[in-house]
Amino acid sequence: MIYWQLFLSFIQIGLFSFGGGYAAMPLIQGQVVTLHQWLNMEEFTNLITISQMTPGPIAINSATFVGMKIAGVPGALVATLGCILPACILVTVLAKLYLRYRNLSVLQSVLHSLRPAVVALIAAAGVSILLTAFWGTGAAVTLAGTNWVLVVLFALCVVLLKRFRWNPILVMVLAGVLNLAAGLLRF
Amino acid sequence: MNQRLRLLRKLFLSTLYLSAFTFGGGYVIITLMKQKFVDHYHWIEEEEMLDLVAIAQSTPGAIAVNGAIVIGYKLAGPLGALVAIVGTVLPPFVIISLLSLCYETFQGLYAVQKILEGMQAGVGAVIASVAWDMGRGVVEERDTVSTVILIASFVASCFLEINVVYIILICGVLGVVRTLLEKRRAAK
Numbered sequence: 001m002i003y004w005q006l007f008l009s010f011i012q013i014g015l016f017s018f019g020g021g022y023a024a025m026p027l028i029q030g031q032v033v034t035l036h037q038w039l040n041m042e043e044f045t046n047l048i049t050i051s052q053m054t055p056g057p058i059a060i061n062s063a064t065f066v067g068m069k070i071a072g073v074p075g076a077l078v079a080t081l082g083c084i085l086p087a088c089i090l091v092t093v094l095a096k097l098y099l100r101y102r103n104l105s106v107l108q109s110v111l112h113s114l115r116p117a118v119v120a121l122i123a124a125a126g127v128s129i130l131l132t133a134f135w136g137t138g139a140a141v142t143l144a145g146t147n148w149v150l151v152v153l154f155a156l157c158v159v160l161l162k163r164f165r166w167n168p169i170l171v172m173v174l175a176g177v178l179n180l181a182a183g184l185l186r187f
Numbered sequence: 188m189n190q191r192l193r194l195l196r197k198l199f200l201s202t203l204y205l206s207a208f209t210f211g212g213g214y215v216i217i218t219l220m221k222q223k224f225v226d227h228y229h230w231i232e233e234e235e236m237l238d239l240v241a242i243a244q245s246t247p248g249a250i251a252v253n254g255a256i257v258i259g260y261k262l263a264g265p266l267g268a269l270v271a272i273v274g275t276v277l278p279p280f281v282i283i284s285l286l287s288l289c290y291e292t293f294q295g296l297y298a299v300q301k302i303l304e305g306m307q308a309g310v311g312a313v314i315a316s317v318a319w320d321m322g323r324g325v326v327e328e329r330d331t332v333s334t335v336i337l338i339a340s341f342v343a344s345c346f347l348e349i350n351v352v353y354i355i356l357i358c359g360v361l362g363v364v365r366t367l368l369e370k371r372r373a374a375k
Contacts, residue, residue, distance in 0.1 A: 012352060014247065014248050015247050015248075016247055016351070016352050016355050016356075017247050017248060017249075018245075018247050018355065018359075019244070022314065022317055022318075024249065025314075026344065026351045027351050027352070029351075030350060030351045030352070042307075045307045045310060045311075046290075046303050046306075046307075048310055048314075049303065049306045049307065049309075049310045050283070050286060050290070052310060052313065054279065054282050054283065054286065055206060055207055055208060055209050055278055055279060055282070056206060056251070056276075056278060056279020056280075056282065056283070057249030057250070057251050057252060057279070058249075059248065059249045060249060060252065060276055060279045060280065060283075061279050061283045064279065064280050064283040064284055064287070065283050065286075065287050068283070068284055068287040068288070069287060069291075073284065076280070076283075076284055080276060080280055083248075083249075084248065084249075084252050084272060084276060086247060086248060087246060087247065087248030087249070087252055087253050087256065088256060088268070088272065090246045090247065090248075091242060091243065091246045091248070091253045091256040091257055091260075091268075092256060092260055092265065092268055094242050094245070094246060094257075095239070095242055095256070095257045095260045095261065096260075098238060098239075098242055099261070107245045108241065108245065109362070109365075109366045109369070110245075110359060110362035110363055110366055111244070111245050111362070112333075112362065113332070113333070113336065113358060113359075113361055113362025113365055113366075114355065114358050114359055114362055115325065115333070116325045116333045116334070116336040116337035116340065116358075117336050117337070117340040117354055117355060117358035118355075119318060119321040119322050119324075119325055119337060120322075120336070120337050120338070120339075120340035120341035120344065121340060121341075121344050121351055121354065121355075122314065122317065122318045122321070123314075123315075123318035123322065123341055123345075124340075124341055124344035124345040125314065126311060126314035126315050126318055127345055128345075129307065129310065129311045129314060130308075130311040130315070132307065133304070133307035133308050133311055149305075150304070150305070150307065150308040151308075153305055153308040153309065154308040154309075154311055154312050154315075157308060157309050157311075157312030157313070158312045158315060158316060161312055161313065161316045162316055162319075168313045168316075171309055171312065171313065172306045172309035172310055172313065173306070173309075174309070175305045175306055175308050175309030175312070176301075176302035176303065176304075176305040176306040176309065177302065177305070178305060179301050179302065179304055179305020179306075179308070180298055180301040180302050180305065182305075183297075183301040184301075
């Protein structure tokens with residue numbers, strides 16, 4: 001019944017990710033890592049990285065990736081279908097209502113209240129990704145166990161992104177290459 | 188009938204093309220869709236397009252998919268929506284399916300491990316930067332309720348580890364209540 005579980009999980013992800021893009025990330029983490037343990041935190045972070053570098057929404061990419069990993073092509077199909085089903089129904093209904101009544105102000109203002117929560121959840125997901133990067137999956141946060149190379153790379157990336165407005169994909173690739181270089185030089 | 192088929196084919200090819208070559212987030216693809224369907228094909232009026240985008244944004248789910256659904260529906264009804272969805276989902280589906288197969292094989296290599304590990308720091312930085320910009324936008328509104336929601340949601344998710352779905356549901360209800368209260372106040 002793995003197909004049914006995949007389907008249900010990704011329906012929830014599709015149904016509750018307001019605001020697109022990164023907004024789906026905390027939900028995917030909740031379902032895929034915390035609840036069902038289909039991926040560990042490290043694999044999840046790799047998935048987000050891959051999503052960033054390939055076209056397509058994070059939610060669709062994740063559904064395909066997790067589905068493939070858990071149950072092959074049928075799994076990927078089921079998960080992707082679950083992911084877009086809520087949107088198909090809701091968007092079609094709303095579009096129909098709009099084309100008839102053309103008034104969306106209530107929806108817009110509800111969305112206005114949801115936005116701060118979505119931002120907070122994105123930040124929280126970012127924190128758990130960084131915890132995994134710096135201290136490993138599920139490991140204790142100690143000074144001795146810290147991966148200092150990654151801490152330095154993180155700081156560098158933030159500067160490149162914020163100060164010099166580098167392209168995010170370029171920044172991520174650079175971080176990967178520098179980490180490989182650091183690993184090779186040490187040996 | 189022939190003309191309708193031609194429209195559907197054009198719709199499918201445009202969404203397929205946009206989805207395959209758009210890197211970086213739903214807002215980018217929405218902009219490109221506007222260029223294609225409003226400026227290039229003249230299938231939709233500019234103002235109507237803005238409303239359709241608002242619908243795509245207000246509904247849960249990926250903005251790219253939602254955008255494809257509204258545009259497809261507007262142009263050719265349910266069948267149009269279906270065609271646009273398939274066009275949008277197909278490229279990431281194929282790419283990620285193939286990548287997930289290679290990923291398993293390459294994952295064991297030292298170089299790949301190190302690069303992926305380094306990219307974790309990079310993706311963390313990208314998310315931190317996005318969250319910082321968005322968070323500053325919220326705080327700069329100088330709206331107490333928004334700021335409280337921001338902080339409370341972060342604490343609830345990061346420290347109390349409350350399920351994300353509940354946080355979103357509670358904030359959604361809060362938004363409805365707030366809107367109703369504001370409407371009542373405005374009516375007085």
